[in-house]
Amino acid sequence: MGGATERGNSGLQKEGVSVEDGCRWGNPGGDLGNWAPIVIGAGFCDGMTWLSITQNPENPNASLGYNVRIVGKHGAPVIQDCRYEGEHIIGEGFGDGCTVSLEGLENAGIFQFC
16 A cells, blocks of 8 residues: 555536636536536546546536547556446446546546547
């Protein structure tokens, strides 16, 4: 055990939302800022990067409007498929989301596709 541990998350905003609006604290019933439809989680521990996609539990019925997939940069292997496609989260994880791991911090990437 040991090593540095870092983690955080961020909401994925709908297409067309400005940086200013997306970084504001949103309002219940809205879909901006902390009420964004999808949450991306990231963590790093003991040489592994962990990435997740989940529906925002504060806004479970919101839709993003585009597709997202977690991929490995530079051809790095991803342990399993994890994506948001056609308004559904596809992959395995905890609760309503999916989680993947990759070796190293530099290999993680998130790709938007239509």
